[in-house]
Amino acid sequence: xxxxxxxxxxxxxxxxxxxxxxxxxxxxxxxxxxxxxxxxxxxxxxxxxxxxxxxxxxxxxxxxxxxxxxxxxxxxxxxxxxxxxxxxxxxxxxxxxxxxxxxxxxxxxxxxxxxxxxxxxxxxxxxxxxxxxxxxxxxxxxxxxxxxxxxxxxxxxxxxxxxxxxxxxxxxxxxxxxxxxxxxxxxxxxxxxxxxxxxxxxxxxxxxxxxxxxxxxxxxxxxxxxxxxxxxxxxxxxxxxxxxxxxxxxxxxxxxxxxxxxxxxxxxxxxxxxxxxxxxxxxxxxxxxxxxxxxxxxxxxxxxxxxxxxxxxxxxxxxxxxxxxxxxxxxxxxxxxxxxxxxxxxxxxxxxxxxxxxxxxxxxxxxxxxxxxxxxxxxxxxxxxxxxxxxxxxxxxxxxxxxxxxxxxxxxxxxxxxxxxxxxxxxxxxxxxxxxxxxxxxxxxxxxxxxxxxxxxxxxxxxxxxxxxxxxxxxxxxxxxxxxxxxxxxxxxxxxxxxxxxxxx
Amino acid sequence: xxxxxxxxxxxxxxxxxxxxxxxxxxxxxxxxxxxxxxxxxxxxxxxxxxxxxxxxxxxxxxxxxxxxxxxxxxxxxxxxxxxxxxxxxxxxxxxxxxxxxxxxxxxxxxxxxxxxxxxxxxxxxxxxxxxxxxxxxxxxxxxxxxxxxxxxxxxxxxxxxxxxxxxxxxxxxxxxxxxxxxxxxxxxxxxxxxxxxxxxxxxxxxxxxxxxxxxxxxxxxxxxxxxxxxxxxxxxxxxxxxxxxxxxxxxxxxxxxxxxxxxxxxxxxxxxxxxxxxxxxxxxxxxxxxxxxxxxxxxxxxxxxxxxxxxxxxxxxxxxxxxxxxxxxxxxxxxxxxxxxxxxxxxxxxxxxxxxxxxxxxxxxxxxxxxxxxxxxxxxxxxxxxxxxxxxxxxxxxxxxxxxxxxxxxxxxxxxxxxxxxxxxxxxxxxxxxxxxxxxxxxxxxxxxxxxxxxxxxxxxxxxxxxxxxxxxxxxxxxxxxxxxxxxxxxx
Numbered sequence: 001x002x003x004x005x006x007x008x009x010x011x012x013x014x015x016x017x018x019x020x021x022x023x024x025x026x027x028x029x030x031x032x033x034x035x036x037x038x039x040x041x042x043x044x045x046x047x048x049x050x051x052x053x054x055x056x057x058x059x060x061x062x063x064x065x066x067x068x069x070x071x072x073x074x075x076x077x078x079x080x081x082x083x084x085x086x087x088x089x090x091x092x093x094x095x096x097x098x099x100x101x102x103x104x105x106x107x108x109x110x111x112x113x114x115x116x117x118x119x120x121x122x123x124x125x126x127x128x129x130x131x132x133x134x135x136x137x138x139x140x141x142x143x144x145x146x147x148x149x150x151x152x153x154x155x156x157x158x159x160x161x162x163x164x165x166x167x168x169x170x171x172x173x174x175x176x177x178x179x180x181x182x183x184x185x186x187x188x189x190x191x192x193x194x195x196x197x198x199x200x201x202x203x204x205x206x207x208x209x210x211x212x213x214x215x216x217x218x219x220x221x222x223x224x225x226x227x228x229x230x231x232x233x234x235x236x237x238x239x240x241x242x243x244x245x246x247x248x249x250x251x252x253x254x255x256x257x258x259x260x261x262x263x264x265x266x267x268x269x270x271x272x273x274x275x276x277x278x279x280x281x282x283x284x285x286x287x288x289x290x291x292x293x294x295x296x297x298x299x300x301x302x303x304x305x306x307x308x309x310x311x312x313x314x315x316x317x318x319x320x321x322x323x324x325x326x327x328x329x330x331x332x333x334x335x336x337x338x339x340x341x342x343x344x345x346x347x348x349x350x351x352x353x354x355x356x357x358x359x360x361x362x363x364x365x366x367x368x369x370x371x372x373x374x375x376x377x378x379x380x381x382x383x384x385x386x387x388x389x390x391x392x393x394x395x396x397x398x399x400x401x402x403x404x405x406x407x408x409x410x411x412x413x414x415x416x417x418x419x420x421x422x423x424x425x426x427x428x429x430x431x432x433x434x435x436x437x438x439x440x441x442x443x444x445x446x447x448x449x450x451x452x453x454x455x456x457x458x459x460x461x462x463x464x465x466x467x468x469x470x471x472x473x474x475x476x477x478x479x480x481x482x483x484x485x486x487x488x489x490x491x492x493x494x495x496x497x498x499x500x501x502x503x504x505x
Numbered sequence: 506x507x508x509x510x511x512x513x514x515x516x517x518x519x520x521x522x523x524x525x526x527x528x529x530x531x532x533x534x535x536x537x538x539x540x541x542x543x544x545x546x547x548x549x550x551x552x553x554x555x556x557x558x559x560x561x562x563x564x565x566x567x568x569x570x571x572x573x574x575x576x577x578x579x580x581x582x583x584x585x586x587x588x589x590x591x592x593x594x595x596x597x598x599x600x601x602x603x604x605x606x607x608x609x610x611x612x613x614x615x616x617x618x619x620x621x622x623x624x625x626x627x628x629x630x631x632x633x634x635x636x637x638x639x640x641x642x643x644x645x646x647x648x649x650x651x652x653x654x655x656x657x658x659x660x661x662x663x664x665x666x667x668x669x670x671x672x673x674x675x676x677x678x679x680x681x682x683x684x685x686x687x688x689x690x691x692x693x694x695x696x697x698x699x700x701x702x703x704x705x706x707x708x709x710x711x712x713x714x715x716x717x718x719x720x721x722x723x724x725x726x727x728x729x730x731x732x733x734x735x736x737x738x739x740x741x742x743x744x745x746x747x748x749x750x751x752x753x754x755x756x757x758x759x760x761x762x763x764x765x766x767x768x769x770x771x772x773x774x775x776x777x778x779x780x781x782x783x784x785x786x787x788x789x790x791x792x793x794x795x796x797x798x799x800x801x802x803x804x805x806x807x808x809x810x811x812x813x814x815x816x817x818x819x820x821x822x823x824x825x826x827x828x829x830x831x832x833x834x835x836x837x838x839x840x841x842x843x844x845x846x847x848x849x850x851x852x853x854x855x856x857x858x859x860x861x862x863x864x865x866x867x868x869x870x871x872x873x874x875x876x877x878x879x880x881x882x883x884x885x886x887x888x889x890x891x892x893x894x895x896x897x898x899x900x901x902x903x904x905x906x907x908x909x910x911x912x913x914x915x916x917x918x919x920x921x922x923x924x925x926x927x928x929x930x931x932x933x934x935x936x937x938x939x940x941x942x943x944x945x946x947x948x949x950x951x952x953x954x955x956x957x958x959x960x961x962x963x964x965x966x967x968x969x970x971x972x973x974x975x976x977x978x979x980x981x982x983x984x985x986x987x988x989x990x991x992x993x994x995x996x997x
Binding site for chain 2: 093101102105106109165166167168169170171172173174175176177178179180181182183184185187188189190191193194195197198200201202203204205206207208209210211212214216218219220221222224225226227228229231232
């Protein structure tokens with residue numbers, strides 16, 4: 001390990017820090033929690049918690065992810081991670097084993113699996129010619145590592161020993177209380193004989209055989225048999241033990257860094273795959289300057305995940321106004337819409353594809369959220385006080401590079417108070433130039449200058465149904481709590497139309 | 506080995522059609538199945554499965570089965586012998602230790618050996634029986650079965666199989682070829698025949714075959730004994746699997762034979778029962794897509810339930826996709842509708858039909874939507890429920906299906922019911938569904954029949970208004986005339 005090749009940092013944490021509660025409020029915490037499943041070895045959370053803000057750094061990550069969009073490269077990366085995980089498992093297994101021959105074998109197998117995984121990935125990368133600098137550097141690093149004389153020499157030796165051992169044949173005679181080991185001999189295959197004789201009957205359903213469980217552990221009878229096999233083939237067994245005793249620690253820190261970087265991307269890809277399957281679109285956002293930006297067909301990643309793709313997509317744009325005020329019926333998708341905007345911006349900062357059909361996003365340096373606090377004080381005055389206190393850091397840092405998600409702030413105040421407070425906060429946000437999504441019951445807020453009004457929609461055919469669509473529109477004064485008569489599921493015209501469809505199909 | 510008495514190409518699964526329970530209840534099939542089963546549970550299951558699956562038949566199987574059925578009718582004793590032979594063999598197998606799941610390979614092998622011995626006895630009896638009995642049978646189904654048995658099971662087969670079973674029983678331990686695998690554990694354990702040469706330990710030494718190493722498990726070494734057992738099981742597993750699967754195939758064959766015979770034996774029982782009652786039976790003819798005609802058609806359920814005297818009716822509906830049956834209450838309309846459904850199912854099952862003659866096209870799917878008039882209450886919930894059921898039926902139907910409607914939509918007022926039913930029947934008929942509809946909706950029926958798109962039948966009344974239970978062609982009579990006037994003038 002003397003030579004020091006440059007260590008490729010596929011993914012380094014970015015400079016952005018998010019305000020407390022932001023990830024939980026916006027549903028991202030749940031997403032990241034899920035992202036880690038299957039990747040616990042890699043300590044990914046610190047990476048997901050630190051977005052980037054430099055366009056060049058974001059673009060570099062997008063380039064790696066776009067490389068991984070190619071099935072060949074993705075498969076190579078997945079195989080690489082799987083291979084390295086198996087190496088660690090094999091080493092652990094070897095440590096648990098007691099008998100010396102299998103213990104030595106597991107050391108050898110782990111080393112071989114390690115260098116094979118490295119070589120396979122290096123070759124896979126070379127063959128697929130990645131476009132990103134990150135993957136190019138990874139390939140160069142792996143090749144250099146494998147070319148080291150001590151690595152290459154050991155690899156040859158280990159492969160020879162293994163192929164000399166595996167596939168070695170022997171004959172057993174198993175009786176009541178003993179088992180004897182013989183040299184191999186060509187005897188009649190009983191299974192083939194039975195198959196031939198009973199062929200006229202055909203084959204029915206197979207029995208459920210209760211087979212003894214097969215772990216890597218070796219019992220003393222098997223150990224005894226191995227003793228016999230070692231007598232039959234002494235030379236490879238001697239080489240095996242020598243090799244294992246001379247092999248030291250062989251896992252390289254540079255390789256570990258590459259692995260972690262790939263895990264960062266692959267974990268996210270795992271999350272996306274079933275959603276893409278379900279027809280949802282993801283986009284690499286274009287990077288915009290200043291505080292502009294928009295997305296088409298954006299949806300909440302956390303909900304999409306929980307509902308296996310069953311979510312409504314919406315559009316948003318910070319153009320006519322940087323403050324989007326969302327009004328509409330209860331449970332109509334207002335908060336979800338606000339979360340969606342936050343998620344798209346945050347994930348764009350991570351250099352990952354965002355849950356939207358298309359997007360253009362200006363990177364955000366400060367992420368804020370203001371959600372009602374469940375644990376807030378009981379009495380209304382102090383709850384309002386708490387609301388205001390939590391608003392302060394937002395207003396203090398509400399510049400162009402900030403994004404604030406406000407979910408019904410001041411809901412504990414009386415309506416005139418809430419409006420008065422709201423108007424003032426709104427003015428401050430506008431002065432600072434911050435981007436904000438503001439969910440509120442107060443339609444007046446949506447009519448302020450510099451504000452874009454979004455309204456959660458109901459189904460025009462059935463006002464009892466919420467659509468979860470949120471669209472730019474003037475705020476409505478209507479009371480939504482009307483309950484209308486239930487409609488027949490099967491009226492006459494519906495039945496007619498349905499039969500006609502069946503006929504043509 | 507396959508039986509192939511119900512289909513020329515194999516022993517297919519006979520899945521129940523959608524809404525099988527409705528079919529049974531609406532057409533009164535339970536009484537039919539009971540008469541066919543004559544108390545045999547296996548037969549009940551076989552006829553139920555066979556008749557219900559006939560809702561979606563393979564048209565090729567119909568004439569094929571008709572021929573088999575005629576053989577069964579002609580040779581009741583021989584068929585009973587064949588069934589007894591299969592039954593006795595299966596009983597012997599049941600006495601063996603075969604057939605418990607989740608056992609070790611050693612135990613499975615032991616059970617399979619026992620079962621296979623019994624099966625070989627049964628197979629030999631069956632083949633010998635077929636050699637002597639086959640002369641009397643003429644259907645392609647039976648003849649092919651007997652020929653297959655003779656060809657597949659020559660004497661040499663039994664000789665070799667019995668020898669091999671004996672060797673397996675008498676073996677001492679197990680010889681296995683093994684490969685060294687991952688973790689230096691043995692893998693691909695392959696059971697091998699005992700090496701030739703002088704027997705016993707000494708003999709092996711003399712023959713130059715000496716073990717390089719020997720592991721002996723001490724008497725109190727429980728873990729060692731378990732390890733040895735596991736090793737033996739690993740070596741025996743492929744052997745146990747082959748023998749168990751072969752035995753299972755033979756068991757499957759005998760069970761299929763019994764099931765398929767039971768299907769025909771059930772039909773033969775019904776045939777005899779109806780003959781005893783002096784009622785006509787006919788082997789039906791497969792007609793074109795449009796065909797539907799019957800002479801002296803009746804619902805066998807009536808006589809089986811020991812109820813009223815059976816009335817037979819003729820039917821000539823060829824060419825018209827829709828059939829309306831109107832007329833007096835309790836005039837035999839529902840019974841007639843059932844007769845149509847039962848006849849079509851039995852026809853499609855490849856059996857006989859309760860009629861003097863029957864000719865029809867093969868329908869892809871038979872469905873019922875019955876509302877018993879006495880149960881129909883005029884309430885919103887009921888009507889919605891009816892629509893929901895119809896919705897599900899439409900989902901399951903295909904062009905070429907047969908739909909039997911009995912007072913459908915009687916749960917709402919006539920105007921609404923007519924509106925819904927008119928669109929439904931028209932759309933279905935245009936899509937190629939045959940509809941038979943017992944209804945009080947006279948204007949609906951008259952509309953279709955006057956346009957020549959439907960055949961209208963009417964439950965006849967005798968001279969004094971007495972019910973005759975006969976169904977005759979006739980445009981629906983507006984018996985609800987007074988009703989109409991009342992409604993028009995006084996409302997309600």
